[in-house]
Amino acid sequence: MAKEKLTRVKKSIASGRRSFLVLIAVLGPGLITASADNDAGGISTYSIVGARFGYALLWTLPLILISLGITQEMGARMGMVTGKGLGGLIRERFGLRMTAFAMITTLVANFGTTMAEFAGIAAAMQLFGVSKYVGVPACALAVYLLVVKGSYRRVERIFLVSSVVYLSYVISGVLARPDWSSAFRMMTVPTIRPTTAFVFAAVATIGTTITPWGQFFIQSYVVDKGLTKHDLAYERIDVYFGAFVTQFIAFFIIVACAATIYAKGLPINDAADAARALAPLAGGFASSLFAFGLLNASLLGAAVLPLSTAYATCEAFGWEADVDVPPSEAPIFYALYRAFIILGAALVLIPGVPLITVMYVAAAVNGILLPVILVYTLVITNDRGIMGDHVNGFVFNVVAWVTVVVMIVLTAVLLGFQFLGIG
Amino acid sequence: MIRFKEALFHMPVTDEEGTPVGQVEDLAFAFGEATPVVEALAVELPWTDRIGPFRLVRPVDDIALLFPWSQVAAVEESRIVLGGRHPGFDVVSAEGLLLVRQDVIDKQLVDDEGNRLQRVDDVILDQDGRTLRVEEVYLGMTWLPTSVHLKEVLQRLTRKARASEEVDEIPWQLVDDVDRDADVLTLKPLQ
Known part of the structure; x- marks a missing residue:
């Protein structure tokens, strides 16, 4: 009896250890996608939201967290069950014409975001006292060469490790002594203001977090890592944890900006204004600290997104x-990649381009176009011919469809307000 | 010559009295011949309460059944006519057969060295009365600067055909293998 029990105990210990090792091995796609979510568009959007509306949009964060976790899980699950990327799945399920529509949508959204990344680089460079006409081309070239000549994965990991700089917002948010009771109350009580600016902010907040590119990225990443449906349970942990980390950082960026910029009624028109949120932590170095975080976020985005x-x-x-083959063997791949980097960087160099506005608007464009890709994803994840037993459950379908409907309604309201000239 | 997606997919299927049966879902053929004959017609039925000789306990919605091509009476411009009266048609298994839409269209075409060429946009069929044969794999957008490998394949085919314009269809006889698990079609080495 004792021997049997010992065997059972040993087995459970061994399986626990194996479980932990498997979890460590699969950790990555969700966390990486989440970190890439806090890109130039993310930092600027959350900064603007906190600086212009205080805590009024905090209530969206828990809802976005749920939606992000579920939509990302769907993407990861599709990749693990089918072993294919989202582009290939869309083609095989919907055919050529619908694929062209999906990819054009994605190209438009992603180009906007790529521009935002280079706008972030430009803004950060300016805070460091470097002209954007020098900094942006240099960074564009560096990103291109690092990816094409170097190891993309190593580059990614370097940027990810340095993403720890986002914790400065957590510290700054605490040091700014915000009204915590008000912040947590606003997180649970929806505030709705019938103005164009508020609706736009809502669309941008959602769009900078749940993105068309994020759906493609996480799926291709799990396929690249060789994860299969046997790793589903562990990958879910990775995805949900990544979603939590994204929103955790977003919360503190908003709170820090609300407690510093909004509370003092200061404007936020450029990166220097947004950097004030880090003053409680860094004092006179707030600008440099913000610039470093923004540059890091933007370089990661500029490396990830065009590719x-x-x-x-x-x-x-x-x-x-394939980056490992010469351009003559993959001409369209290289043409697209180069075009994104060159055009994205070039447009940001136009004199007078409002950099922080570019980042903010790109986030909203993501939000407006998001329903297109989510609908494709929903059809695929509900198709037993593709997903087998791993189709969406009821809750997943409800959350994902609600996300689609909310974004369509918000976009319609935004356009309606514009048309009617409201606020 | 007709293209499956352009001309046949979702074409109405009726019985000899004009009763709607369903719409064309797919075509089945055996792999191995240079220009294989279509052996069966996959029809999507809105519902049915029988499958071949078997009457079902309850009707099923939205089912696709494979009818042997011998039951096709005519392939007209706007419909396919099955000989006999609906629902009294025989049904065959798809085992051992390839399906044009499911196994060929939108799948990845690679050369014999594994280089990606393009995805298959359509399949071209030769119609001779009520007989259909799989003739070629159709690739659109070859005017784009696609890979040097695809260009080589198409240039060789153009030279062989002595065509004045570049061909953008690949004869089915050049397809060496259809890997259903990987959704990949592999070409034979070109001589």
Whole structure:
């Protein structure tokens, strides 16, 4: 009896240890996607939201967290069950025409975000006292060479490790002594203001977090890592944890800006204004600290986004896509990748381009176009012919469809307000 | 010559009295021949209460059944006519057969060295009365600067055909393998 019990105990210990090792091994796609979510668009959107509306939009964060976790899980699950990226799945499920529509939507959204990343680089460079006409081209070239000549994964990990700088918002948010009771109350009580600016902020807050590119990215990442449906349970932990981390940082960026910029009635028109949120922590170095975080976020985004866009598009149409082959063997892949970087950087160099506005608007564009990709995702994840037993459950379908409907309604309201000239 | 997606997919299927049966879902053929004959017609039925000789306990919605091509009476411009009266048609298994839409269209085409060429946009069929044969794999957008490997394949085919314009269809006889698990079609080495 004792021997049997010992065997059972040993087995449970061994399986626990194996479980932990498996969890460590699969950790990554969710966390990486989440960190990439806090890009230039993310930092600027949360800063503007906190600086202009105080705590009024905090209530959206828990809802976005749930939606983000579920939509990202769907993307990861599709990748693990089918072993294919989202572009390829869309093509095989919907055919050529619908694929073209999906990819055009994605290209538009992703190009906006790529511009935002370079706008972030420009803004950060200016805070460091470097002209954008020097900094942006240099960074564009550096990102291109690092990815094409170096190891993309190593570059990604460097940026991810340095993402720990976002914790400065957590510390600054605490040191700013915000009204915590008010902040937590506003997190649970929805506030709705019938103005264009408020609705736009809501669309941008959602759009900077749940993005079309994020859906493609997490799916291709799990496929790249070789994760299968046997890793589903562990990958869910990774995805949900990543979603939590994203919103945790977003919360403190908003709170820090609300407690410093909003509370003093200060404007937020550029990156220097947004950097004030870090003054409680860094004092006179707030500007440099903010610039470092923004630069880090923007470089990661600039490295990830054009590349994943080029991969996804080529996968959808069956063209060669590989940074390890010469351009003559993958001409469309390289053309897309280069075009995104060159055009994204070039447009930001136009004199007078309002950098923080570019980042903010790009986030809203993501939000407006998000329903298109989510609908494709929902059809696929409910198709037993593709997903087998791993189709969406009821709760997942409800949350995902609610997300689609909310974004469509918000977009319609925004357009309606514009048309009617409201606020 | 007709293209499956362009001309046949979702075409109405009726019986000999004009009663709607369903719409064309797919075509089945055996792999191995240079220009394989279509052996069966996959029809999507809105509902049915029988499958072949078997009457079901309850009707099923939205089902696709495979009818042997011998039951096709005519392939007209706007419909396919089955000989006999609905629902009294025989049904065959898809085992061992390839399906044009499910296994070929939108799948990845690679050359014999594994280089990606493009995804298959459509399949071209030769119609001779009521007989259909799989002739070619159709690739659109070859005017784009696609891979050098695809360009080589198409240039060789153009030279072989002595065509004045670049061909953008690949003869089915050049398809060496259809990997259903990987959704990949592999071409034979070109000589």
